[in-house]
Amino acid sequence: MSTKKTANMAIKHLNRTNIFQLLYRQEPKTKQDIVASLHLCLPTVTQNINQLADEGLVTESGSIGNTGGRRAKTYTTVKNARTAIGLDITRNHVTTVIVNLTGEICYRVRIRQAFSRTDSYYQFLGKQVENAVEESGINPSHLLGVGIGVPGLITEDNQSVFYGEILNFTGATCSEFSKYIPYHTALYNDANAAGFAELWARKELNNAFYIMLSNNIGGSIAIHNQIYTGNFLRSGEVGHIRIVPDGRPCYCGQRGCVDAYCAATELSSLTGGDLSTFFKLLKGDDEKALDVWNQYLDYLALTIINVHMLFDSTIILGGYVGEFLDDYINELRERVRLLNPFEDNADFLWVCSYKTEAIAAGAALNFIADFVNSI
Ligand SMILES: [Zn+2]
Known part of the structure; x- marks a missing residue:
């Protein structure tokens, strides 16, 4: 030519x-x-x-x-002209969402299912996708792909997990996860997916740091609207910043990491693993819950100010704890303000827009963004 x-x-x-x-x-x-x-x-x-x-x-x-x-x-x-599916894989649950071109969530299901690296589990994932397509009535030929958010570090080609201590699945591949999924698929780190969803929801943001306060801590850095992955795809791991010398042991093998102080389990362990019950106790001024919460907020404030000193950006709090933070954000801002050497406020601190479905939505939105950018 x-x-x-x-x-x-x-x-x-x-x-x-x-x-x-x-x-x-x-x-x-x-x-x-x-x-x-x-x-x-x-x-x-x-x-x-x-x-x-x-x-x-x-x-x-x-x-x-x-x-x-x-x-x-x-x-x-036409906002429903194309759609994408997102899956969020955690130790005990699978969340499935469908998003359309505008990022609107048009289908969402969360099912309790323990993760295992077995054929039957992957069949279960295939079934979730099949159900989503059937129940939502979307046109399968207009489905751009299925993004799979996992608690692990992912290779640049989105095809395998190179660090997967949380689910003990280091080395797992996208083809393994998608054995029963007949669409384009890609793996995404959970915090990066959730951070991507938060940026999507707030178009005015260019730079932000997302902290995922779930049963493990994740983080994601966005600079000029792009996720910053680092030289070795391990950026934003705020969970392993050490805030207490020789402190509590962390699953990574070190001691004193943020993960050991700010994971949602630090709260939910008081209420048999149920985080919403913890927040009910807190609302009822339960003394033990208040005590645990008070300590949690101090460690969280310390983590937040450390991140802010490095990035000087908006910080968005999400994950399991993020879902409950609307009522406590001012108290947390006050603690961060007291640690802030430059300003007499902590207005850079925000609560997430997406709640429980952020990871799944973000994994799906990657396909939507690719489509819109390359049409
Ligand atoms: Zn650690």
Whole structure:
């Protein structure tokens, strides 16, 4: 193919991408709006809109203009034109969600199922995906893929787990997980997936540090809207920052790590593993719960200020504990404020937008983002 022909095709593709993305970010728009925003000619815009409409990606949404004059049709993207599935794998549960092009969750199921690296477990995952497709009624040919969020560190190609102490599954592969899943699949680190979902939910954020306060602690760094993975894909491991010299033992083999002080189990161990019961006790001013909570908040505040000193960014708290933090965020901010050498506040500290489904949603949203960026 000639260079000129290749260049023409690249321009045509870029026009299509720009038109779709403009509608995707700022809908609805008329053809004239698109002409003005992208400096394209009307026939180019019309041709692309027709093509995108034929593919079911764009549709007429109404019209604007004076009632006396000629009204111009407006166009929007079709939010359910593509979907993606996300799975969140933990020691005892599997959460399945479906998200559409806008990141809206249109299906969610959480089932108790103990993790095991067995064929029957992988069959179970296949069944969850099959059920999700059937029960939601989505078009399987428009399903972009299945993202699988796991508590482990993942290779750059999203195909295997290179550190998996939490579930003892180091070396597990994506093909193993997806043996019974007939769609594109990819593995994602749980905290990175959840952090990605939080960034998606808050478009105004560019830089953020996400701390996942679940039964283990995870962290995720976003710089200029991209997850920063580090040189060896082990970035953001806030759970293994040591805050107490020779402190409590951590599962990583070290002592005094954040994980040993701020994991959700530090709270739920008081109530037989049930975190919501812990927060009920706390609401009822139970003395033991207050004592544990008080200590927990001090360690958490210390962790937060250490991270903030390094990143000077928004910090979002999520995970199992994050789900309950709305009522306590001001108290926590106050403790962080007292440790802040630069400002007399801790306004950089936020509670997560997604609650229990952040990991699954984030794993799915990776497929949505790839689609929107490459259309
Ligand atoms: Zn550790």
